[in-house]
Amino acid sequence: GVEKKILVIPGDGIGQEVTAWGQKVLTTIAKNFNHTFTFEEGIMGHVAIEATGEPLPDETLQKARNSDAILFGAIGHAKYDNDPTLKVRPEQGLLKIRKELGLYANLRPIKLFDELLEASSIKPEILRGADILFFRELTGDVYFGEKIRTADRNTASDLMIYHRYEVERIARKAYEAARTRRKKLCSVDKANVLEASRLWREVVQEIAKEYPDVETEHMFIDNAAMQLIKDPKRFDVVLTGNLFGDILTDEASQIAGSMGMLASASIGDSIGFYEPIHGSAHDIAGKGIANPLASILSAALMLDISFGLKTESQRVIKAVEATLRQGFRTMDIANKHTVNDLMMGTDAMGAKVLENLN
Amino acid sequence: GVEKKILVIPGDGIGQEVTAWGQKVLTTIAKNFNHTFTFEEGIMGHVAIEATGEPLPDETLQKARNSDAILFGAIGHAKYDNDPTLKVRPEQGLLKIRKELGLYANLRPIKLFDELLEASSIKPEILRGADILFFRELTGDVYFGEKIRTADRNTASDLMIYHRYEVERIARKAYEAARTRRKKLCSVDKANVLEASRLWREVVQEIAKEYPDVETEHMFIDNAAMQLIKDPKRFDVVLTGNLFGDILTDEASQIAGSMGMLASASIGDSIGFYEPIHGSAHDIAGKGIANPLASILSAALMLDISFGLKTESQRVIKAVEATLRQGFRTMDIANKHTVNDLMMGTDAMGAKVLENLN
Numbered sequence A, B: 001g002v003e004k005k006i007l008v009i010p011g012d013g014i015g016q017e018v019t020a021w022g023q024k025v026l027t028t029i030a031k032n033f034n035h036t037f038t039f040e041e042g043i044m045g046h047v048a049i050e051a052t053g054e055p056l057p058d059e060t061l062q063k064a065r066n067s068d069a070i071l072f073g074a075i076g077h078a079k080y081d082n083d084p085t086l087k088v089r090p091e092q093g094l095l096k097i098r099k100e101l102g103l104y105a106n107l108r109p110i111k112l113f114d115e116l117l118e119a120s121s122i123k124p125e126i127l128r129g130a131d132i133l134f135f136r137e138l139t140g141d142v143y144f145g146e147k148i149r150t151a152d153r154n155t156a157s158d159l160m161i162y163h164r165y166e167v168e169r170i171a172r173k174a175y176e177a178a179r180t181r182r183k184k185l186c187s188v189d190k191a192n193v194l195e196a197s198r199l200w201r202e203v204v205q206e207i208a209k210e211y212p213d214v215e216t217e218h219m220f221i222d223n224a225a226m227q228l229i230k231d232p233k234r235f236d237v238v239l240t241g242n243l244f245g246d247i248l249t250d251e252a253s254q255i256a257g258s259m260g261m262l263a264s265a266s267i268g269d270s271i272g273f274y275e276p277i278h279g280s281a282h283d284i285a286g287k288g289i290a291n292p293l294a295s296i297l298s299a300a301l302m303l304d305i306s307f308g309l310k311t312e313s314q315r316v317i318k319a320v321e322a323t324l325r326q327g328f329r330t331m332d333i334a335n336k337h338t339v340n341d342l343m344m345g346t347d348a349m350g351a352k353v354l355e356n357l358n
């Protein structure tokens, strides 16, 4: 068996409820497959601001650097959303850890479990067979460019900026992945308006030449936002910048039935960072109804990508599948046919997955 | 009757095919209602670059300033999309005319014609009753901020920037519209990451106080891109910036069945500018299969918003409705039940609408 150190950062809102289940799944896998996973816990986000005044305390960052992989929950709190003038904000913690750990590639696989065909607002015949892997650039773009507020507070700006090397490295990762899949890559930008997008497109066109076996398409973000809903099956690997990736992957959650089903992996220099796509969802936080499957599937991604444990990762995915096949549903993936006694809260749903792991 | 001067700018791609039908509808309305509409034609975009070297020749801009309203087609050409290094680009023409004419508010009504319930990739029960009016800011944001490419060409940037007055004026327009509708306004930003969005949110929160009868909600763009597909009926008026508005309204075209159905009005200082949301669509340009209804509905918006001719505007909308009810469809809004002899090209479809106007 392997030995791994995992840092668990539940974060804010429903992150506190669902992350425990990702961790329990990892513990069960370790036991069943004779691995040794040791866990530490760290704080980040609103909870960290409350405790230390900082959204990402040094201690958490140190623990992160000492770990092999990180399981993260969610970040954000209504207090800051309602008061845009606050200077210290939870999200700064997440952005900082992404930057500090060099997590420049955010992988977001979008695939519908057959059992959830009916859970989406999109027609089943449009969805069946859709299977998209997003590569969202994660440490550049308007997220990290200089932010300015004038002294009179009447003008505000953020610099949308990309450097050639940033586009190159994520493009290569995306092309490598496309090679192992259906060999199609769609790069999304707004090159008809933005200079940063024109650089993006130029670089992707160059890297494309290194991968003649992969079919490359370039699409404007507005069109992509439309095509994703109109015909999701046309996409295989989608490569895009930080801001456009944020928008498209949330939108794409409807392809997977619910945001509560989607996991993501952020990789780069060395340590992998795994998190659900859903946010802190303060409207349902503390109610015990959040879907734990995205955290559990984030754990599955960790097993596969950071630890190379493909069999173990597949076991987790199969356990999720089995749970759905048995008819168990959290609120977000229920449909009008779901009978009451199959409707689960966070913990009951998580427990079912654990049962199915054994 | 009224006397109006209308500038017609067909532009690029399918703009050349569909805009004639918007104009014919205006001509028919003028005849039937005893108005005097005089038309001039102008060039813009790729066609203008080919003819004069400029995407927006001075002559076109002069004609625009002398008109009461402008009917525009589409802009863009594959040549520029494939070569991001070209300096003169069609889209610059559109951006320039928006800026020069002070067209700061882009109104995009999204409403499904009952007859097209089945044409969308989204389930009919999700769509039925959806009725959204987008207010997209059109002369600011990362579209117009400074663009820089370093001398080594390895770094590129665009400044995302907003000024207080820009947010104020469009927010007021959106709130005024919400008052005449279901009194709900959703403002979309990314205030958890972007300084420009935090200014946006602060200003909207202030303006909201002037409209206590309208219910205000703030939503992050990633969440909005998801909610729009998950539950479009939750939205009434949506207020957002230039870039986010570009993305969301294209995505929202799936709510209306097809991009080929959506019209938009750009207003501001005085002259109104009317255009389909769809682009030049070079993949189908020249084939005579583009849907002329978005251009026709753009003409309807012109009658209503620029000329205050509500009855005339409604007549156009009713004629479109009647045409759809008769079963006539262009390719983009056909469904598996559409029989062959009801399937129309651009001109046949346009002609049916004209018949129904009489």
Ligand SMILES: CC(C)[C@H](C(=O)O)[C@@H](O)C(=O)O
Pocket (backbone or CB within 6 Å): A075, A076, A091, A094, A246, A277, A279, B192, B193, B222
């Ligand atoms: C919380 C927020 C800063 C974050 C982002 O925008 O990147 C989130 O939406 C995500 O997608 O991980």
Ligand SMILES: CC(C)[C@H](C(=O)O)[C@@H](O)C(=O)O
Pocket (backbone or CB within 6 Å): A192, A193, A222, B075, B076, B091, B094, B246, B277, B279
């Ligand atoms: C053609 C392009 C510059 C334009 C935009 O991005 O504004 C178009 O997509 C639109 O929405 O009108």
